[in-house]
Amino acid sequence: MANPESTSELVRALNDSGLCRGDTIALLTPIGSSKINDTYRAKSANGCQYFVKHHIADATMDQQACIEMFEAEIAGLSALRQTGTFRVPQPLGIGKVSDGAFLVTEFIQLQPLSDQQKFGQMLAAMHLAKGPERFGFDIDNYIGTTPQLNGWKESWVDFLHTRLKFQFDQAPLPEKAQRQAEQLLANLPVFFQDTTIVPSMIHGDLWSGNCAEDENREPVVYDPAVYWGHNESELGIMRLFGRFGDELYEAYHAHLPRALGFDKRAPIYELYHLVNHLNMFGVAYLDRCIRLLQIISNLLDQDTMF
Numbered sequence: 001m002a003n004p005e006s007t008s009e010l011v012r013a014l015n016d017s018g019l020c021r022g023d024t025i026a027l028l029t030p031i032g033s034s035k036i037n038d039t040y041r042a043k044s045a046n047g048c049q050y051f052v053k054h055h056i057a058d059a060t061m062d063q064q065a066c067i068e069m070f071e072a073e074i075a076g077l078s079a080l081r082q083t084g085t086f087r088v089p090q091p092l093g094i095g096k097v098s099d100g101a102f103l104v105t106e107f108i109q110l111q112p113l114s115d116q117q118k119f120g121q122m123l124a125a126m127h128l129a130k131g132p133e134r135f136g137f138d139i140d141n142y143i144g145t146t147p148q149l150n151g152w153k154e155s156w157v158d159f160l161h162t163r164l165k166f167q168f169d170q171a172p173l174p175e176k177a178q179r180q181a182e183q184l185l186a187n188l189p190v191f192f193q194d195t196t197i198v199p200s201m202i203h204g205d206l207w208s209g210n211c212a213e214d215e216n217r218e219p220v221v222y223d224p225a226v227y228w229g230h231n232e233s234e235l236g237i238m239r240l241f242g243r244f245g246d247e248l249y250e251a252y253h254a255h256l257p258r259a260l261g262f263d264k265r266a267p268i269y270e271l272y273h274l275v276n277h278l279n280m281f282g283v284a285y286l287d288r289c290i291r292l293l294q295i296i297s298n299l300l301d302q303d304t305m306f
Helices: 004-017 065-084 116-128 156-172 175-186 188-192 229-242 246-255 262-281 283-301
Strands: 025-033 038-044 051-054 091-097 100-106 141-143 146-148 200-202 212-213 220-222 227-230
Touching: 004 025, 004 038, 004 051, 004 091, 025 156, 051 065, 051 141, 065 091, 065 100, 065 141, 065 227, 091 141, 116 200, 116 220, 116 229, 116 246, 146 156, 156 175, 156 227, 156 262, 175 283, 188 262, 200 229, 229 262, 262 283
Parallel strands: none
Antiparallel strands: 025 038, 038 051, 051 100, 091 100, 141 146, 200 227, 212 220
16 A cells, blocks of 8 residues: 555656646545555546556566556557447556556446346457457556566467466476476367367456446446457456356357357366466465366366367
8 A cells, every 4th residue: 555655746746747638636535455556536626537556666566567567558458448348447648656657547436237247248249349360469468467478379279378387387386286287288279179269359357356337337347458369268267256147157158159168178267367366466376276277187187078
C-alpha cells in the first residue's frame, strides 16, 4: 500500500502529466490494493472521475519494468476493445513517479456480475472475433508480475510449450513433479490430436476479480494478459479462481461447443495459472500443482487418450 507521501506525489504527477484529459485532480481515493498494485479513483475539481493504477518499483521490478508492464496493459485493453464485445476501460496513458509508475484509464462504476448467461455469450463472441492466423501477440506482457512470452508461433502446441516451460523453469517443484512436468512438455502434442484450433482473442487473466458490470448492467472486463490463442485456455483460470455458474458455460458452449479431448486438456490450462501463482506467491500453491501434474501424468499413462 502506498504511503501518504507517495500518494501526494501521485496527485502532483497526475496533474503534471495531463493524462486526466487536462483536468486538475483534487482528490485521490483508494479503491483497492493487492499484492501487485494500488488502485484509486481520481476526482477532478469539475467532478470528472478517472481510474488510476500505481505500481511501486522494487527489487523484482524496477521503474522501467513498471512502465513496460503498463504499456503492455494498454495494448491489451486496446486489443480487447477492438473485438467490439465487452465494455473495456479506455486507456488514457502512463506516467512516472519516484517510486514507480502509474496507469490512467476511464473510470467505470462497477458492480458485481449478475447476468452470467450474457457474459458467456459475450465471451464466446470475443473468442470468435476474427484475428490473425497464428498464435501470440505483438508484444510480451505480464500475468500478474510474471513476464508472459507472446512471440508469434504458427503452431498452438509450440506456443503453449514455450509458455509452460517458462513457468516450469522458475518453479520450485520437487523431483517427481519436475519429471512429470518434463513428461507433459514432451507429450504435449498428444493432447491435441485431431484438434483444429483457430486463434481466439484471449483475455488471459479472466478470474472473477477482473470482470464486473457497469451501471447499465453491461459486462466489463479489465486487467488483461492478452494473446491470440486456443479458446479453451481462457477457461483454465475461470475454473480455478472464478465464481462462475453453469449458466455462463452453457451459454458459452452453445456458440463454441466442447471439442474432442476438452476435459483432458483442461488440467493443462489450469496448471499454467497454478504454477504461475506458485512462482509469484510461494509454496501455498505447491500441493495443488503437484496434484494437477499427477492427474496429467495419469492421463498420459492411459492406453487411449481419446
